[in-house]
Amino acid sequence: xQPETGNAQAPEEGLEQLMKRYQDGEAAAARTLVDRLSTQLxxxxxxxxxxxxxxxDMLQEAWLRIHRVRHTYRASEPVLPWIYxxxxxxxxxxxxRRQRIARREVASDxxxxxxxPQPPSPDLPSFCELMAALPESQREVLTMLKVNGLxxxxxxxxxxxxxxxxxxxxxxxxxxxxxxxETRGTAGGGGKR
Numbered sequence: 001x002q003p004e005t006g007n008a009q010a011p012e013e014g015l016e017q018l019m020k021r022y023q024d025g026e027a028a029a030a031r032t033l034v035d036r037l038s039t040q041l042x043x044x045x046x047x048x049x050x051x052x053x054x055x056x057d058m059l060q061e062a063w064l065r066i067h068r069v070r071h072t073y074r075a076s077e078p079v080l081p082w083i084y085x086x087x088x089x090x091x092x093x094x095x096x097r098r099q100r101i102a103r104r105e106v107a108s109d110x111x112x113x114x115x116x117p118q119p120p121s122p123d124l125p126s127f128c129e130l131m132a133a134l135p136e137s138q139r140e141v142l143t144m145l146k147v148n149g150l151x152x153x154x155x156x157x158x159x160x161x162x163x164x165x166x167x168x169x170x171x172x173x174x175x176x177x178x179x180x181x182e183t184r185g186t187a188g189g190g191g192k193r
């Protein structure tokens with residue numbers, strides 16, 4: 001028997017060379033790597049998941065990660081353990097993500113009905129009426145703080161003032177609103193709160 005004179009390389013040797021060319025930016029090497037290893041990686045994912053769609057998603061995620069970190073591969077090392085380490089991390093991350101989602105999902109046959117909106121009390125002023133009763137500077141600060149959710153420091157920067165001035169305007173606005181509500185409450189129905 002004569003030894004084969006054709007391509008007698010071990011598949012791993014070819015993979016290392018392909019990976020090196022891929023690191024150097026050769027698109028054909030990347031395509032060849034994907035073609036040669038995708039079936040193996042897909043089997044790796046599908047045996048643990050049992051779900052074809054999830055296995056395909058993980059395969060794509062693995063190739064994206066490999067592409068992002070290809071510069072970390074050391075040419076002196078075998079490529080398969082490096083790729084499978086990345087694939088294992090993808091699988092673990094996918095499992096954890098699935099567990100997080102499962103913990104947050106609530107199984108229910110019948111969804112609860114949201115409570116019916118309560119009509120505003122006729123003796124209380126509307127939000128617009130309350131805000132109109134404030135001076136412009138207090139209205140501006142209160143709107144940024146409570147409606148837009150900005151912090152005191154952010155409001156100070158936006159209004160070109162200090163945090164202390166913003167706090168003072170907000171405090172005065174709260175006092176004014178409180179007195180308006182108390183006055184309206186005692187006049188309209190005996191001070192309900």
